[in-house]
Amino acid sequence: MFVSKECKHYETIRQKRKEMEMFREFFPRHKEHFATQFVQEIRKQGKLSGVKVRVILPLVLQVYRYLSDFDATLPDTVLKNLSKLKTLDVEPDRLMQRLLTSLSLRYIDDFKDDPQLLGHLSLLTFYFQAVVDCVEKKIQGPMSRPVGYSPMSREEVEKAFRKGATVRLFSIYKGIPIRFKGVVKRIGDGKVELVVPKEKGVVAEWEGQLVKYEDEKNDKRVVAMRVRRVGYSHKHAFIEVDGFSWTENFLSRRKSVRVMIDKPIKATIKSINKQLELDVIDLSVHGICLEGSIAGGLPTFEHVEVVVPIPQEDGKTRNLRMRGVLRYISQHDSLRRRYHILLHQDPQKEQIIASFVAREEMRLLREIKELAASK
Numbered sequence: 001m002f003v004s005k006e007c008k009h010y011e012t013i014r015q016k017r018k019e020m021e022m023f024r025e026f027f028p029r030h031k032e033h034f035a036t037q038f039v040q041e042i043r044k045q046g047k048l049s050g051v052k053v054r055v056i057l058p059l060v061l062q063v064y065r066y067l068s069d070f071d072a073t074l075p076d077t078v079l080k081n082l083s084k085l086k087t088l089d090v091e092p093d094r095l096m097q098r099l100l101t102s103l104s105l106r107y108i109d110d111f112k113d114d115p116q117l118l119g120h121l122s123l124l125t126f127y128f129q130a131v132v133d134c135v136e137k138k139i140q141g142p143m144s145r146p147v148g149y150s151p152m153s154r155e156e157v158e159k160a161f162r163k164g165a166t167v168r169l170f171s172i173y174k175g176i177p178i179r180f181k182g183v184v185k186r187i188g189d190g191k192v193e194l195v196v197p198k199e200k201g202v203v204a205e206w207e208g209q210l211v212k213y214e215d216e217k218n219d220k221r222v223v224a225m226r227v228r229r230v231g232y233s234h235k236h237a238f239i240e241v242d243g244f245s246w247t248e249n250f251l252s253r254r255k256s257v258r259v260m261i262d263k264p265i266k267a268t269i270k271s272i273n274k275q276l277e278l279d280v281i282d283l284s285v286h287g288i289c290l291e292g293s294i295a296g297g298l299p300t301f302e303h304v305e306v307v308v309p310i311p312q313e314d315g316k317t318r319n320l321r322m323r324g325v326l327r328y329i330s331q332h333d334s335l336r337r338r339y340h341i342l343l344h345q346d347p348q349k350e351q352i353i354a355s356f357v358a359r360e361e362m363r364l365l366r367e368i369k370e371l372a373a374s375k
Helices: 010-015 019-023 031-045 050-068 076-088 092-110 117-140 154-160 198-207 347-374
Strands: 166-173 176-188 191-197 209-213 221-232 236-248 266-270 275-283 287-293 303-311 317-331 336-343
Touching: 010 117, 019 117, 031 050, 031 092, 050 076, 076 092, 076 117, 092 117, 092 317, 117 303, 154 236, 166 191, 166 198, 176 198, 176 347, 191 198, 198 209, 198 221, 198 236, 198 347, 209 236, 266 287, 275 347, 287 303, 287 317, 303 336, 303 347, 317 347
Parallel strands: none
Antiparallel strands: 166 176, 166 209, 176 191, 191 236, 209 221, 221 236, 266 275, 266 303, 275 287, 287 336, 303 317, 317 336
């Protein structure tokens, strides 16, 4: 099994080996899918040539062998080989989490008519979480989602922001990804002043930070900066920024609109043995973020059902029942936590959400224009 003796839940997983025999017919049929997905995920995250693909394939087979064999002891060499992916700019913990989420979805498709699906799925996801915990402990360290992880030197800032140059910028307004251009007006004393269209100043002021990028798909690092002050003229906004750092390039993952919910909406989240009532924080076609008390809670990788009352154009609400997987939990403050859920595909329900999101997006874009006009 893909959990070493020093890792969390090793003993529990070892004791549950007989129960896990039910998965032996599942794993062999998805070996090819796992290998293909493994290579695709590395290509998304890192640098992988055709030559390196041939080097990677033996590792794929190693990983899958120990993932699907619940009797074998995991050799340290497999984890060492997995850790070498860092040289390709790949984070092993994120890679494994995405691969195991994909396998979980395959399991749901294969056994959707099984009356014991939720019970079996609970055991499988517990095993998968133990695998990710093991990779984090032995290779990666705790999974992080950094905003800024490497402060820039003065020389790097001056190279990235040349006076008079046009730069590509990114920010978010209540869940709407906004891309725009600005001109570097002044640089010095650890600060940069940018000139942007007036409406974009409203966006930067609300978000409180900007990202500068060259290529949203390929550049592995982008520049994150803190918005210190925004001033306005008749047509333009003048943004003073500092606190420059290199950060992970997340832009290609933020193409879809994920609108924040201004008016309170309560959603119900159900797992195999728990039910919680939480506040909807934001919503997209592919996912939902819910917030609630730190008391209680659910483990990551838990498969859940979410019931959300979606406002309709006619003023009524429609209760939408969706299924998904709890991807991760973040701490909002000392008393509340946020549950980030990836929703399973359902074209009919996606259309209902898409209509709601589109209406909210138009409302927020009008709001930006109105705020800019008042400046």
